[in-house]
Amino acid sequence: TSAQIGVTGLAVMGRNLARNFARNGYTVAVHNRTASRMKALVEEFGHEGGFIGAETAEEFVAALERPRRLVIMVKAGEPTDAVIQEFAPLLEPGDMIIDGGNAHFADTRRRERELRERGIHFVGTGISGGEEGALHGPSIMPGGSVESYASLGPMLEKISAKAKDGAPCVTHCGPDGAGHFVKMVHNGIEYADMQLIGEAYQLLRDVAGYSPAEIAEIFRTWNTGRLDSYLIEITAEVLSHVDAATGKPFVDVVVDQAEQKGTGRWTVQIALDLGVPVSGIAEAVFARSLSGHAKLREASQGLAGPTAVPLGKEEAAAFADRVEQALYASKIVSYTQGFHEIAAGSEEYGWDIDLGAVASIWRGGCIIRAAFLDRIRAAYDARADLPSLLSDETFAREIAAAQDDWREVLIAATRQGVPTPGFAAALAYYDALRATRLPAALTQGQRDFFGAHTYRRVDREGTFHTLWGGDRSEVSA
Ligand code: NDP
Numbered sequence: 399t400s401a402q403i404g405v406t407g408l409a410v411m412g413r414n415l416a417r418n419f420a421r422n423g424y425t426v427a428v429h430n431r432t433a434s435r436m437k438a439l440v441e442e443f444g445h446e447g448g449f450i451g452a453e454t455a456e457e458f459v460a461a462l463e464r465p466r467r468l469v470i471m472v473k474a475g476e477p478t479d480a481v482i483q484e485f486a487p488l489l490e491p492g493d494m495i496i497d498g499g500n501a502h503f504a505d506t507r508r509r510e511r512e513l514r515e516r517g518i519h520f521v522g523t524g525i526s527g528g529e530e531g532a533l534h535g536p537s538i539m540p541g542g543s544v545e546s547y548a549s550l551g552p553m554l555e556k557i558s559a560k561a562k563d564g565a566p567c568v569t570h571c572g573p574d575g576a577g578h579f580v581k582m583v584h585n586g587i588e589y590a591d592m593q594l595i596g597e598a599y600q601l602l603r604d605v606a607g608y609s610p611a612e613i614a615e616i617f618r619t620w621n622t623g624r625l626d627s628y629l630i631e632i633t634a635e636v637l638s639h640v641d642a643a644t645g646k647p648f649v650d651v652v653v654d655q656a657e658q659k660g661t662g663r664w665t666v667q668i669a670l671d672l673g674v675p676v677s678g679i680a681e682a683v684f685a686r687s688l689s690g691h692a693k694l695r696e697a698s699q700g701l702a703g704p705t706a707v708p709l710g711k712e713e714a715a716a717f718a719d720r721v722e723q724a725l726y727a728s729k730i731v732s733y734t735q736g737f738h739e740i741a742a743g744s745e746e747y748g749w750d751i752d753l754g755a756v757a758s759i760w761r762g763g764c765i766i767r768a769a770f771l772d773r774i775r776a777a778y779d780a781r782a783d784l785p786s787l788l789s790d791e792t793f794a795r796e797i798a799a800a801q802d803d804w805r806e807v808l809i810a811a812t813r814q815g816v817p818t819p820g821f822a823a824a825l826a827y828y829d830a831l832r833a834t835r836l837p838a839a840l841t842q843g844q845r846d847f848f849g850a851h852t853y854r855r856v857d858r859e860g861t862f863h864t865l866w867g868g869d870r871s872e873v874s875a
Pocket of ligand 1 (some may be wrong): 406407408409410411412429430432435471472473474476477478480481498499500501524525527528529
C-alpha cells in the first residue's frame with residue numbers, strides 16, 4: 399500500500415494534521431527528523447487510521463503514491479529550506495511539496511520559483527486554528543499552481559473546517575505566495591481584533607468599574623450579537639477564570655507583557671512597502687511591543703495623569719453599550735484595512751485573489767472566525783470591485799449608527815487616561831477617509847518649500863513649484 403499524502407515535521411501541528419488526514423480516510427506517511435516523534439505518533443494514534451511510519455527521507459518518499467504530496471510542518475525559516483533541500487532531490491516532476499508552516503510569502507515565492515524549475519509544485523499554504531484546528535479542521539489558505547490545487551483541493555476540503563452553511567474553509571488563494579500572504583494578513587487582523595478586545599476590557603474595568611467576572615458576562619452577552627466570534631468567546635473564558643493559587647482573577651496574576659512571533663509585524667512591514675495604511679493593525683503590533691518595554695514603563699510610573707472619576711452604576715451600563723459600538727466600528731475598520739492590504743498584494747504580485755472567498759474561508763477553523771465574516775463575504779458578493787469595506791452600504795450604515803458612541807468612548811478614554819490606540823487609530827482612519835480636504839495639501843506646500851518637491855493644483859493640470867526663496871511666483875515644473 400502507498401500513502402496518498404505524507405507529513406514531515408510531527409510537532410503539535412504536523413502530528414495533528416497527519417491525524418486529521420488519517421481520520422478522514424487517507425493513508426498518511428509520517429516522518430520526523432527525530433524518529434522518536436514519528437514512533438510516538440504511530441504508537442499512540444495508529445488506531446485512528448492508516449499511518450505508514452518512515453524513519454528516513456528515502457523511506458518516506460518511497461511510501462507516497464505518485465504524483466507525491468508531501469506536507470512540511472517544520473519550524474518556519476531555515477529549517478523549511480533544509481527540509482526542502484533534503485527532499486527535493488528525491489522527488490520527480492509533477493510531485494508537490496506543501497509547506498504548511500508560517501512562512502514569509504517572499505520566501506514562498508523564492509522556493510516556488512526554484513522548485514518550479516525542477517518541475518516540482520511548491521504549495522505555500524497558510525493554516526490557521528492552532529493545534530485544535532489542525533486536528534479537527536483548520537482554515538486552509540493554499541497558494542501555488544492551479545494544477546496542484548486540482549490534485550490537493552479535494553483532500554484539503556475534506557480535512558478543513560466547515561462554515562455554518564457547510565462550506566469547506568479552504569480556497570485556492572492564488573499562485574506562488576498568495577496563500578502565505580493571506581495567512582499573514584489573517585494574523586495581522588487577529589492582532590488588531592485582540593488589541594481592540596483588550597481596550598474594551600480595559601475601558602470596562604477602569605472607566606466603568608466592572609470586575610473581570612462582570613466583564614466576562616458582558617462579553618458573553620456581546621457574543622450572542624453581531625460580535626459573535628471565537629475571540630470574544632475565549633475572552634469571556636479567560637476573564638472568568640480564577641487563579642487557583644491565589645483566588646485572584648487569572649488576568650490579574652499574568653505578567654502584562656504581550657509576546658509575538660512575527661506575522662503581525664510582517665503584515666505591517668509589508669503594508670508599509672505596499673503603501674497601504676493599516677494603522678489599526680500597526681497600533682496592535684506597537685501596543686504589544688510597548689507592553690514588553692518593562693524598564694521604560696517602570697521609569698514612567700510617576701508621570702502625571704488625569705484624576706479618574708468612576709462612573710455610577712447606571713452610567714456604567716450605558717457606557718458598556720457604547721463600548722460595544724466602538725468595538726464593532728473599530729473592528730469594521732481593521733478588516734477594511736486588512737482586506738485593502740490583500741487587494742494591494744494581489745495587485746502587486748498578480749495573484750487575482752477573490753476577497754469574498756477569503757472572507758468565506760475565515761468563517762470557520764481559524765482564530766478570527768466570526769459571524770461578521772458572512773457579512774464581509776456578502777459585501778464582496780454584491781460587488782467584487784468594492785473599493786473598501788466602508789463603501790459597502792450595510793457597513794457604512796452600521797458605522798453611522800455607531801459613530802456617536804465611538805466618539806464618546808474615546809472622549810471618556812482620553813479624559814480618564816486609558817490608552818486606546820486601536821479605537822483611536824480606527825476612528826482617525828475613518829475620519830480621514832471621509833474628509834473632503836486633508837492637511838496633506840499643507841504637507842505638499844512644506845515639501846515644495848524645503849525641497850522643491852513640487853505639487854499639483856486643484857484647478858489646473860500639471861506640476862508646479864513656487865519660488866519660495868525668490869519672488870514667490872509659481873512656475874511649471
Ligand atoms: P515548531 O515550529 O515548534 O517546529 C518543530 C518541528 O520542526 C519539529 O518536528 C522539528 O523536528 C522540526 N524541525 C526543526 N528544525 C528542523 C530542521 N532543521 N530539519 C528538520 N526538521 C526540523 O512546530 P509547530 O508544530 O508548533 O509548528 C509547525 C509549523 O506550523 C511552524 O512553521 C509554525 O509556525 C506553523 N504553525 C503553527 C501554529 C501553532 O499554533 N503552533 C499555527 C499555525 C501554523 P525535531 O522533532 O527533530 O526537532
